[in-house]
Amino acid sequence: MYRPGRGFLNAPGPTNIPERVIRAMSRQAIDLVDEELEDAVRRCFAGLRPILGLEGGAVYLYSANGHGAWEAAIANVLAPGDLVLVPQTGQFSAGWVETAEANGVVCEILPHDIRTSFPMDKLAARLAADKGHKVKAVMLVHTDTSTGVTHDPLAARAALDACNHPALLMLDAVATLGTTKVDMKGWNIDVCLSASQKGLMGPPGMAVVAANDKALEVHRQTKRDRLYWDWTLRGEGPGYRSFCGTVPEHHIFALDEALNLIAEETLPAIFARHHAISRAVHVAVETWGKADQLEINALNPAERAVGVTAIRVAAGIDPDLIRSTARRMFRTSVAGGLGDIRHSAFRIGHLGDMNAPMILGALAGVQMALSHLGIPHGKGALDAAADYLAEAAAEASPALAAAQ
Numbered sequence: 005m006y007r008p009g010r011g012f013l014n015a016p017g018p019t020n021i022p023e024r025v026i027r028a029m030s031r032q033a034i035d036l037v038d039e040e041l042e043d044a045v046r047r048c049f050a051g052l053r054p055i056l057g058l059e060g061g062a063v064y065l066y067s068a069n070g071h072g073a074w075e076a077a078i079a080n081v082l083a084p085g086d087l088v089l090v091p092q093t094g095q096f097s098a099g100w101v102e103t104a105e106a107n108g109v110v111c112e113i114l115p116h117d118i119r120t121s122f123p124m125d126k127l128a129a130r131l132a133a134d135k136g137h138k139v140k141a142v143m144l145v146h147t148d149t150s151t152g153v154t155h156d157p158l159a160a161r162a163a164l165d166a167c168n169h170p171a172l173l174m175l176d177a178v179a180t181l182g183t184t185k186v187d188m189k190g191w192n193i194d195v196c197l198s199a200s201q202k203g204l205m206g207p208p209g210m211a212v213v214a215a216n217d218k219a220l221e222v223h224r225q226t227k228r229d230r231l232y233w234d235w236t237l238r239g240e241g242p243g244y245r246s247f248c249g250t251v252p253e254h255h256i257f258a259l260d261e262a263l264n265l266i267a268e269e270t271l272p273a274i275f276a277r278h279h280a281i282s283r284a285v286h287v288a289v290e291t292w293g294k295a296d297q298l299e300i301n302a303l304n305p306a307e308r309a310v311g312v313t314a315i316r317v318a319a320g321i322d323p324d325l326i327r328s329t330a331r332r333m334f335r336t337s338v339a340g341g342l343g344d345i346r347h348s349a350f351r352i353g354h355l356g357d358m359n360a361p362m363i364l365g366a367l368a369g370v371q372m373a374l375s376h377l378g379i380p381h382g383k384g385a386l387d388a389a390a391d392y393l394a395e396a397a398a399e400a401s402p403a404l405a406a407a408q
Contacts, residue, residue: 011335012366016149016179016312018201018208019356021258025205028261029254036251042243044260045251051263052212055271056177056196057187061216064238065259067252070178073197073211074103077174079233080215080223081195084108086140089130089171091122091160095150095343100143100176111143118151118344121307128163131171141172141194146186147179150342152314152351153302154180158191165192172219178202181212182266183278183311183355194219202311203278205265205356206258273400278310280396281354281363284389285313288367289352291389292374294382297321301349311355314341316348321379323350329373336369360393 013020034041049063056063066072082088087110090101101111114130116122127142142164147154157175164173172194177186181196182203188196193216200210215223215235223235231237231248238246266274286308292298301314317323323341327350330336341349352370354363367389374381 007335009335011331011337012362012369013337014353014363014366015337015339016202016351016353016355017199019203019205019353020358020362021207022205022262022265022357024265025258025261028257029207031254031257033253036244041251041253041256044256045243045246048256048259048263051260051267052214055182055186055263055266056212056214057185057189057191058196058214058216059189061188061214061220062235062239064213064215064235065247065256066211066213066233067209067247067255068211069201069208070176070197070199070211071099071103073178073199073213074100074176075107076211076213076233077195077197078104078107078109079228079230080213080235081172081174081219081226082107082109082140083227085110087112087138088141088143089114089127089139090143091124091127091145091155092116092118093122093145093151093153093155094118094148096148096176096178097143097145098343100145104143112139118148118153119301119303121153121304122155124156124159124163127160128166131163131169132167134169137170139169139171141174143174143176145176147184147309147311149179149309149312149351149353150314150345151301152309152312153307154184154309157193161192172222179309179311179355182274184275185271188214188216192216194222200255200259200262203274203355204259205262206255210252210255210259275310276400277359278355280393280400281358281360282308282310282313283396284360284363284393285352285354285367287392288371288385288389289313289315291383291385292371292381295380297380301345312339312351312353314345314349314351316345317350317379319348323348325377326350326370326373326379329376330369333376334369334372336366336373338366338370360397364390364393
């Protein structure tokens, strides 16, 4: 059945792929040693560095998703029996633990709720108690998309530095790279990982892992028995060996063009755009919540993610029914709850190739689903979101606004 117009994709990944990126992929494969491909690979490695805030060190690309990025990072700097600390952030800190434990790593989870940012004084106290430096790494999720809460990597680094602890700081930036600031050098992040399908605006299937010089030295001293992930082998050149086999050409073409788009818009503009769009979503959900049936999971506004908002529903409301109604009747796709709020929340993604009218359309789709299902919600949410976005646009472009 033909469905006119375009639907809204508002999951926190995969996200909307820009038309220029789609066109970059829509081409014939080329020879693996073609200079055009080698140049594109070099541009991808170089173009990721400013987005990561990386100086020195190295960037690695894998044909994998974010879970593959977890395993690549673990396999290169950790050995079976090594102890790591993992601040509890939600479903994705739990997933990283699962991957680490499958690789023989011993994980100590530092418990916390899923509605506020992890208090790094807890991490500092645990590190201070580790007099023998048995802890080899801290694995922190920057934004856990299951909760919509962002955690503070700079405070985690301060906790390590306060007791002069040599453990690596490893950051999962899957949901943040290309949406908000990631600064490996400024925050002294040793290993950072991400994936292609969120802020990098590409198709799923490309994992990014970056290491600073300290992590590379740890890598050289770590016993390894996993060929595919090995940084040493992948550091030998821009072509076949750097991918441990055939270069994923069309992912490279896509990433190359996405990096062009990021450079054209500039990182400060991208960060401001994501902040404005996310705040518009928060304003809308807060307005819906005046009927006491919906609320944002992240309690503190300053800790709310710029890429995804997890929305709790009151007892007796089925969030999956809201999702299916929005998708089937109003062509608006939002994500389900995960982990502890699997059956009591849904999530609106607002990252990547997203603008103000697009997010207003998605909010309208969700609101129509709420109305269709008879779920009480405060009125005026779309007006509040639109007013906020209009004000944000005027502040971002005062000259253009004055010219009107």
